[in-house]
Amino acid sequence: MSLTESFFHYLPITDSDMRLGFYVTGGGWGVVAPGSEYPPQQHPGVYQFSWGAGRELPEFQIQFIAEGRGEFESTPTGRVSIEPNTLFLLFPGVWHRYRPVRNVGWTERWISIHGEFMHRLVESGSISPSNALIQLKSDQREALLQTFDRLLGRIHQDPTRHTSAVCANSLELLSVALEMLPKKGEKINDARSGRAAAVTDPIVNRALDIIWTRSDRPLSVNQLVASLPTTRRTIERKFMSTLGHTVLDEINQCRLLRAKRMLTETNLSIKSVAYLAGFGGQERFRRLMIAEEGCPPGEYRDRYRAGTTGKS
Numbered sequence: 001m002s003l004t005e006s007f008f009h010y011l012p013i014t015d016s017d018m019r020l021g022f023y024v025t026g027g028g029w030g031v032v033a034p035g036s037e038y039p040p041q042q043h044p045g046v047y048q049f050s051w052g053a054g055r056e057l058p059e060f061q062i063q064f065i066a067e068g069r070g071e072f073e074s075t076p077t078g079r080v081s082i083e084p085n086t087l088f089l090l091f092p093g094v095w096h097r098y099r100p101v102r103n104v105g106w107t108e109r110w111i112s113i114h115g116e117f118m119h120r121l122v123e124s125g126s127i128s129p130s131n132a133l134i135q136l137k138s139d140q141r142e143a144l145l146q147t148f149d150r151l152l153g154r155i156h157q158d159p160t161r162h163t164s165a166v167c168a169n170s171l172e173l174l175s176v177a178l179e180m181l182p183k184k185g186e187k188i189n190d191a192r193s194g195r196a197a198a199v200t201d202p203i204v205n206r207a208l209d210i211i212w213t214r215s216d217r218p219l220s221v222n223q224l225v226a227s228l229p230t231t232r233r234t235i236e237r238k239f240m241s242t243l244g245h246t247v248l249d250e251i252n253q254c255r256l257l258r259a260k261r262m263l264t265e266t267n268l269s270i271k272s273v274a275y276l277a278g279f280g281g282q283e284r285f286r287r288l289m290i291a292e293e294g295c296p297p298g299e300y301r302d303r304y305r306a307g308t309t310g311k312s
Contacts, residue, residue, distance in 0.1 A: 008043065022113070027110060027155045034102070044258070059113065060118050064145075093267070144180070159205075204238050263301040
């Protein structure tokens with residue numbers, strides 16, 4: 001894939017995708033020009049952060065800085081420098097922050113991944129938040145770039161499906177990264193819907209991309225329609241014929257799945273989860289959780305953690 005314009009996409013994920021044990025929630029590529037503000041204020045709230053506050057993610061991320069310089073800091077690593085060709089892995093619930101040198105900038109590639117498989121890697125010691133950065137050699141760089149760009153090309157071509165090909169490419173990228181990352185005990189180098197068939201309608205595809213990438217912010221059906229070359233009646237008809245549900249159903253499902261990941265993978269308050277997932281308030285979030293899961297958010301979190309703790 002020839003990367004010429006910055007992009008990012010957040011993919012539709014369903015409960016069935018999550019049950020597979022490994023899934024991809026998003027990916028992107030971008031050039032941060034010298035003097036630019038970082039990070040850009042465009043991502044869903046759970047992914048957005050400031051250098052002053054840092055953040056904790058509800059999932060794992062693989063990041064690669066191909067050009068430029070900057071700095072990274074997390075609770076386990078302390079502050080370390082980022083030089084060209086630095087690969088680093090981010091972990092759910094681990095505080096971190098990173099940024100380019102302002103007058104230098106950088107080029108970044110990233111994917112967000114999650115699932116039981118990733119947690120097994122942590123439990124086995126294959127990956128660790130304290131050994132999560134490495135500066136690659138030139139021959140390692142080319143192998144990683146080819147794999148990364150193939151994956152990002154698939155995501156960018158079809159950002160409205162969580163496909164088996166995207167999963168396979170992500171596992172390939174993970175395997176390449178695992179070969180390069182420091183092993184346990186080594187020092188850090190300081191240097192949506194899981195749709196089975198493609199959605200061919202370009203307007204529906206555009207609508208899905210907007211929903212899964214921007215629905216953490218206020219987004220009504222009418223606001224969505226205003227961004228599309230169509231009418232509300234037409235897009236609702238297209239959604240029903242293509243997906244079998246309404247536009248509002250898709251928005252609610254996107255927010256619910258994002259919220260459930262935060263409930264199970266972070267210690268954020270229910271209020272914060274509701275806000276970051278895109279709900280206007282806690283009460284709407286609570287009503288939808290009861291309708292979808294049969295229990296309010298707090299009980300859902302307790303059930304999940306009790307079940308996880310009880311696993312052998």
